[in-house]
Amino acid sequence: MKIGNTEIGKVALAPLAGITDMAFRRICRSFGAGYAETEMVSAKALSFNDKKSFELMELSEDEHPCGIQLFGSEPNVISNAAVLAKNEGADVIDVNMGCPAPKIAGNGSGSALMKNPKLCGEIVAAIKSKVDLPVTVKIRKGFDSENVNAAEVAKICEQNGADAIIVHGRTRQQYYSGKCDLDIIKTVKSAVSVPVIGNGDVKDIKSAQKMLEYTGCDAVMVARAALGNPWIFRTLKEYFDKGIIINPPSHEDKLKIMREHIELVCSYKGERLGMLQSRKQIAWYLKGFNGAAKFRNEAGTVSTLDDMYSLIDRVLCYQAENK
Ligand SMILES: Cc1cc2nc3c(=O)[nH]c(=O)nc-3n(C[C@H](O)[C@H](O)[C@H](O)COP(=O)(O)O)c2cc1C
The missing domain is CATH 1.10.1200.80 (Putative flavin oxidoreducatase; domain 2)
Known part of the structure; x- marks a missing residue:
């Protein structure tokens, strides 16, 4: 599975604010996660030279390929931030279009972007015009149950140059509760021709296999199930690479x-x-x-x-x- 020319394998570690720092990413990578991302970094804060935001983008030499995830809502600001992310060594620029937190969505960023598909496309186009790196967007099913538009947003992003789409099968309204909707991931997969990474409730071999088989997605991203459980990546990798079911560690x-x-x-x-x-x-x-x-x-x-x-x-x- 590739994003642009970057090989990422079938199972990736999802971005988790306050959790997927360099240490956790490296531990998960050592257990076989094919790809990881930084937690979301504020494009606006980078434009003010915020030290902490720059620290969030630091990557170690042995953790490539690694994506840097940016959030923001202004194409110009976020594309300038993408240039900074590239300078930090990002292999992929991912745009957060799914964060439900009021302090992010309330400012028009994260999941609020899904209310404005045209702007989502403009953000992708602006980044593509400034950096020659693969660009992905991490979207949700939609903003709420009345506005399920993941396929529309995915298509617009693809038309504007996105190299892969990451879909979490819940709406913003759901935050992290309720069940992940595999049908929406399937719908997105059939709506675009770039690779699709499915996300939501992958916690073991069975759920990962179901996500891949049912939706046809190209890879899966694991978030909460990796907490205190980084060996989940070895379990999944051994199974998908060799068909072997390994025991959990003692x-x-x-x-x-x-x-x-x-x-x-x-x-x-x-x-x-x-x-x-x-x-x-x-x-x-x-x-x-x-x-x-x-x-x-x-x-x-x-x-x-x-x-x-x-x-x-x-x-x-x-x-x-x-x-
Ligand atoms: C504590 C926490 C922090 C998160 N931070 C981010 C983030 O920085 N960027 C992002 O795109 N998603 C973030 N997410 C969402 C996850 O990446 C993922 O989409 C979501 O948890 C669903 O996957 P799961 O069911 O495997 O947990 C966060 C989720 C949680 C629970």
């Missing part, structure tokens, strides 16, 4: 992966900020362990790597005692 291995992940976060962000930002990640990793509720609460208080190492020891002891 408790010990899961904690080892968590440890490596959080150490990587701290190596990038420093221990203080790294540990603060990692509390939710640690809680996700501990899902499904014996005593998870108690240990996940404790995860909310870790402040140093030593706190985490001690938590890991206690979790392992508890597993051994409560087999």
Whole structure:
């Protein structure tokens, strides 16, 4: 599966604000995610030289291909931001046309763009005129149940040069609840000739296979199911590449992966900020362990790597005692 000339494989990590930082992207890539994206970056903030927004675009050398996702609503501002993203090493520019959050959609960006398909096309055309990189758009089913227009938006984006379409099968109104609508992904796939990446509720082999087979989409993007579970990419890759169903990692291995992940976060962000930002990640990793509720609460208080190492020891002891 290619976006433009960029090979991305069949299973990608979706952008997740506050989560898909360099450490998490690298961990997911090491488990076989063929492609990942930064979280959404404000084109407007980049135009004001905002340091934090530039930091969000930093990519490590070993994580290509990687897309940088931009949000905004002004073709000129977002296309200038695309030039900056290219300078940071982006392999693909993705435009967020799906974010439901009021502070984004309320400003006419994210999912609000779907109310104005013509503007969606203008944004894609503006980016294509300024950077020679593949451009994708990440859209939803529509803004709400009365305005289901993913196929229309996808077509306009394609006509204006989009190299692939990513569709999340929920409306903005639904946020992240309700079921992902596979039919809308199928409709988008038959409406355009560029590749389509399906997104929504892919959480295991069965749901990934159903998404691919039922909708005919070219690849799938996994978001929430990767939280505390980056080995999902190995499970899916082994299955789609070789037809092999592998066992999930043991408790010990899961904690080892968590440890490596959080150490990587701290190596990038420093221990203080790294540990603060990692509390939710640690809680996700501990899902499904014996005593998870108690240990996940404790995860909310870790402040140093030593706190985490001690938590890991206690979790392992508890597993051994409560087999
Ligand atoms: C906490 C959170 C943050 C998200 N941040 C982004 C984002 O920055 N850009 C984006 O396009 N989608 C974002 N999404 C949407 C996901 O990429 C994805 O489309 C959605 O979660 C559906 O996929 P899933 O059912 O596999 O979780 C976010 C979702 C969540 C839950």
